[in-house]
Amino acid sequence: MAITRIILLFCTFASLSLMSSAQTCKNYKFSSKIGFNSCADLPVLQAHLHWNYNSTAETVHIAYRANQIPRGWISWGINPTGSGMVGTQALVAFQDLNGKMKVYTTQINSYSPEMKPKPLSFSVSELSAEYVNDEMIISAVLGPLSNGTTFNIVWQAGNAVSNGIPQSHPHYGPYIRSSGTLDFLSL
Numbered sequence: 001m002a003i004t005r006i007i008l009l010f011c012t013f014a015s016l017s018l019m020s021s022a023q024t025c026k027n028y029k030f031s032s033k034i035g036f037n038s039c040a041d042l043p044v045l046q047a048h049l050h051w052n053y054n055s056t057a058e059t060v061h062i063a064y065r066a067n068q069i070p071r072g073w074i075s076w077g078i079n080p081t082g083s084g085m086v087g088t089q090a091l092v093a094f095q096d097l098n099g100k101m102k103v104y105t106t107q108i109n110s111y112s113p114e115m116k117p118k119p120l121s122f123s124v125s126e127l128s129a130e131y132v133n134d135e136m137i138i139s140a141v142l143g144p145l146s147n148g149t150t151f152n153i154v155w156q157a158g159n160a161v162s163n164g165i166p167q168s169h170p171h172y173g174p175y176i177r178s179s180g181t182l183d184f185l186s187l
């Protein structure tokens with residue numbers, strides 16, 4: 001048991017150090033005019049986070065992008081009350097049956113969340129999504145975020161959406177390592 005914990009801790013640290021190394025996100029050009037000053041290549045799920053933090057307003061303009069198949073879904077969020085999935089204040093996006101991107105906020109309140117639209121514990125504005133070059137991209141302005149600049153972040157992806165509801169994601173490997181800590185002033 002103790003050994004398992006140590007290995008798990010090691011894995012966590014190893015993956016978080018990747019967040020600040022590779023930096024292929026730096027070369028990414030968004031189709032919109034907005035330029036993001038900071039970015040991180042997240043360690044799993046072919047995912048990247050770009051952001052501008054406004055320390056006066058305590059808001060963060062983010063763009064989360066991840067490789068995804070047309071019928072899949074992506075999600076990214078902040079967990080203000082814990083480090084895992086439950087408690088995450090999430091943004092979720094997928095294509096509807098007409099191929100149009102749909103995006104909304106939802107709260108992950110259990111291990112089998114409803115995944116229906118729900119307001120978050122902080123304000124969200126300018127929420128939008130697009131599908132470009134096999135990547136789904138969610139952008140939004142979050143906050144004011146009142147708890148400093150370091151947050152537990154959680155991201156996820158799944159292969160299916162049914163009746164407008166993202167279906168359960170796989171439960172192995174990258175899908176259970178998709179969380180970490182991020183300081184919006186760090187990069």
Ligand SMILES: *[C@@H]1O[C@H](CO)[C@@H](O)[C@H](O)[C@H]1NC(C)=O
Nearest residue numbers: 052053054055056057058059
């Ligand atoms: C940051 O937020 C403040 C207060 O809302 C605003 O006046 C300022 O223009 C923002 N700065 C940037 C760089 O957007």
Ligand SMILES: *[C@@H]1O[C@H](CO)[C@@H](O)[C@H](O)[C@H]1NC(C)=O
Nearest residue numbers: 080081121122144145146147
């Ligand atoms: C700040 O922390 C409190 C207590 O952990 C939490 O309930 C609240 O949702 C957090 N707010 C934000 C914006 O993260």
